[in-house]
Amino acid sequence: MHQPELTPQRSSYFSYQIHPFAKPPEMQGSAPRHTVVVVGAGPNGLLVALDLARNGARPIVIEAEAQICGGSRAVAFTRRTLEIFEQVGASDALLEGALLWDKGRSFYRGHMVHALQIPGSVDDRFAPMTNQPQNVMEKVLLERAAAMGIEVRWQTRVVGLESDESGVQLKLDTPEGEYTLACDWLVACDGARSAIRRMQNLRFEGRAYTGRFAIIDFRVPLDAPTGRRCYFDPPWLPGYAVLLHKAPYGIWRLDYQVPDDVSDEEALEPSRLRAHVQAHLDYIGANIDWEIEWVTLYKPNTLSLARYNHGRVLYCGDAAHLLPVFGVRGVNTGVQDGNNLSWKLASVIRGIASPAILDTYTDERLADAQQICFEAARSTRMMTPPSRGFRILRDAVLQLSVRNEFTRPLLHWRTSRPIDYADSALTTVDASETHFKAGPRPGAPARNVCINPDADSRAWLFDAFGPGFQVLVFGGRDAAIQTASADVAALRAEGVTVRLILIHGPQDRPSARSADAVVSDPLGRIVSAWGIPGGGVYVLRPDQHVAARWTGDAHTRVAQVVRKALCRTAPSTTESRQPSEALA
Amino acid sequence: MSTLPQSDLEDIYDELAEAIDRVGQDQETVFLAKLALALAHHLGDRALISSLIRDCEAPVSEAQAPDTLSL
Numbered sequence: 001m002h003q004p005e006l007t008p009q010r011s012s013y014f015s016y017q018i019h020p021f022a023k024p025p026e027m028q029g030s031a032p033r034h035t036v037v038v039v040g041a042g043p044n045g046l047l048v049a050l051d052l053a054r055n056g057a058r059p060i061v062i063e064a065e066a067q068i069c070g071g072s073r074a075v076a077f078t079r080r081t082l083e084i085f086e087q088v089g090a091s092d093a094l095l096e097g098a099l100l101w102d103k104g105r106s107f108y109r110g111h112m113v114h115a116l117q118i119p120g121s122v123d124d125r126f127a128p129m130t131n132q133p134q135n136v137m138e139k140v141l142l143e144r145a146a147a148m149g150i151e152v153r154w155q156t157r158v159v160g161l162e163s164d165e166s167g168v169q170l171k172l173d174t175p176e177g178e179y180t181l182a183c184d185w186l187v188a189c190d191g192a193r194s195a196i197r198r199m200q201n202l203r204f205e206g207r208a209y210t211g212r213f214a215i216i217d218f219r220v221p222l223d224a225p226t227g228r229r230c231y232f233d234p235p236w237l238p239g240y241a242v243l244l245h246k247a248p249y250g251i252w253r254l255d256y257q258v259p260d261d262v263s264d265e266e267a268l269e270p271s272r273l274r275a276h277v278q279a280h281l282d283y284i285g286a287n288i289d290w291e292i293e294w295v296t297l298y299k300p301n302t303l304s305l306a307r308y309n310h311g312r313v314l315y316c317g318d319a320a321h322l323l324p325v326f327g328v329r330g331v332n333t334g335v336q337d338g339n340n341l342s343w344k345l346a347s348v349i350r351g352i353a354s355p356a357i358l359d360t361y362t363d364e365r366l367a368d369a370q371q372i373c374f375e376a377a378r379s380t381r382m383m384t385p386p387s388r389g390f391r392i393l394r395d396a397v398l399q400l401s402v403r404n405e406f407t408r409p410l411l412h413w414r415t416s417r418p419i420d421y422a423d424s425a426l427t428t429v430d431a432s433e434t435h436f437k438a439g440p441r442p443g444a445p446a447r448n449v450c451i452n453p454d455a456d457s458r459a460w461l462f463d464a465f466g467p468g469f470q471v472l473v474f475g476g477r478d479a480a481i482q483t484a485s486a487d488v489a490a491l492r493a494e495g496v497t498v499r500l501i502l503i504h505g506p507q508d509r510p511s512a513r514s515a516d517a518v519v520s521d522p523l524g525r526i527v528s529a530w531g532i533p534g535g536g537v538y539v540l541r542p543d544q545h546v547a548a549r550w551t552g553d554a555h556t557r558v559a560q561v562v563r564k565a566l567c568r569t570a571p572s573t574t575e576s577r578q579p580s581e582a583l584a
Numbered sequence: 585m586s587t588l589p590q591s592d593l594e595d596i597y598d599e600l601a602e603a604i605d606r607v608g609q610d611q612e613t614v615f616l617a618k619l620a621l622a623l624a625h626h627l628g629d630r631a632l633i634s635s636l637i638r639d640c641e642a643p644v645s646e647a648q649a650p651d652t653l654s655l
Contacts (some may be wrong), residue, residue: 105652107645107652108644109645109646109647110646110647111644111647145628196642198616210645220652224653224654229652231652235646284652284653285651285653286653378594381598381601385601387601387605388602388609388612389601389602389603389605389612390601390605392601392604392612393597393600393601393604397597398644399644400640402644403639405594406587407593409593410593410594410597411588512590557650
């Protein structure tokens with residue numbers, strides 16, 4: 001019988017709660033069939049469950065442990081992650097107590113060799129980087145899941161899996177014995193050591209690096225701005241690189257490469273960890289008391305499954321790939337996986353998308369994983385040179401960068417950025433594409449805009465968005481609005497959730513036609529940021545990536561774009577199933 | 585004098601590192617010296633080459649513990 005750890009994890013800033021095991025209906029004589037089960041109540045699983053629910057599915061979550069993750073783990077979230085949290089209604093809670101930042105500095109032998117300020121603008125609702133420990137993030141998602149009525153089955157471990165073309169049967173072990181559960185779809189969010197992946201006999205492809213990094217979170221009353229500090233070749237760790245980050249709640253993080261001749265066990269010896277923290281604080285002149293909060297050992301990899309959808313089982317986050325975290329690519333990549341998968345799977349479950357759409361989940365997210373591997377490979381070569389040649393080049397660049405500008409860009413740490421799904425089969429590129437001088441391209445994530453940057457209470461374009469597809473009509477022309485409205489009505493009759501939004505620029509006559517939202521853009525800030533001064537249409541997928549855009553005189557129609565984005569060509573004959581009110 | 589675009593410099597970084605690994609540790613110094621001479625020949629600016637030699641020769645001093653806490 002499965003016996004998870006029931007002692008709450010210890011933390012100086014976070015109070016862990018033990019979630020009891022509750023006997024499910026399956027152990028009380030009934031055998032409900034679930035449409036979708038998410039395995040893993042980590043950041044990825046919870047996000048997927050919330051996003052599935054937002055898109056009209058009814059997921060349940062299965063978690064082997066009795067509590068959320070131990071330690072701070074992932075600690076830096078990108079703007080895109082915050083935007084995705086905003087979609088599921090969890091961004092405000094995530095920002096409570098968080099630290100925001102946009103700067104990084106790299107040092108070599110006491111000289112500053114690289115400085116970067118991540119660009120931001122008045123149109124960014126969220127900072128480029130938000131620091132919040134992963135346990136707090138998981139708590140935020142868990143509270144949101146509870147508010148949405150999503151069932152989480154704690155203390156329940158998957159011990160068997162059988163799948164065929166119609167669904168999945170899980171054998172689950174609990175503190176009160178085993179039971180079987182049947183579902184139509186399974187989403188594996190059970191992390192780097194995924195049990196589901198093992199049970200399906202799937203293997204990662206790619207390479208594992210030999211370098212290892214120690215991560216030490218320590219409590220210290222050190223008052224300094226938040227940001228990324230990188231120290232190459234510090235006197236206490238010659239030849240290696242050290243990162244220092246400020247986390248909320250009085251915690252700082254020291255992150256350094258473990259020399260090759262030090263074993264994993266030696267690397268985690270408390271005396272060695274303490275000596276390293278003290279040595280670094282001495283080096284940066286911080287004479288101050290501190291204590292260790294949490295430690296771990298991390299190995300950068302570029303490993304991925306060849307496909308993320310395997311019949312009725314879909315893989316997400318670390319269960320699907322292990323990517324180098326340099327440039328905050330761990331949890332932030334998983335969150336984008338989940339956001340990409342959720343609306344597609346929910347649409348298949350609701351009968352409004354062809355199951356072929358799940359292949360595009362693999363295609364779009366594999367393209368991102370490949371881009372991440374390519375970009376991270378260079379950061380990784382700089383942080384952990386894989387050979388003598390790369391070590392010599394790294395040292396040469398560092399030494400030259402003390403007095404020369406031309407080598408400094410080589411030290412850029414390439415932060416995670418959202419991918420454009422430009423080559424996706426779901427994206428429509430209209431002939432009027434060449435008329436656009438600005439705005440999110442087909443496949444790219446939508447760009448938020450602050451409508452009134454000088455007002456006390458700011459309003460944002462994204463405030464007008466809701467679940468489902470967004471159809472944004474610019475220019476206020478009656479004919480365009482009428483055509484879009486007719487298509488929206490036809491799509492709704494097919495069961496598709498679509499939101500019609502009119503954008504009224506400074507030159508537009510207010511239309512008498514009705515819509516789900518009318519956004520007044522008196523300063524023309526949306527019109528100019530989205531590159532559409534003469535009127536036209538943007539269609540956004542439920543994950544806010546652009547499905548298509550066109551200017552006023554194009555012949556592209558909303559209905560055909562949305563059907564293509566759902567991998568359908570003809571109107572669906574499936575009975576429409578709207579999301580229930582509680583989940584809408 | 586034209587300089588190398590950033591993306592080319594990134595590629596050269598990799599090419600050089602891989603060449604050093606190929607020639608092996610006992611030949612790497614001679615390899616780099618040969619490359620420096622060939623580059624000097626193609627650059628053709630005597631004064632510039634001498635000044636670059638002096639620049640690259642100068643050791644990097646360990647500065648005072650940097651003020652790394654202000655960002």
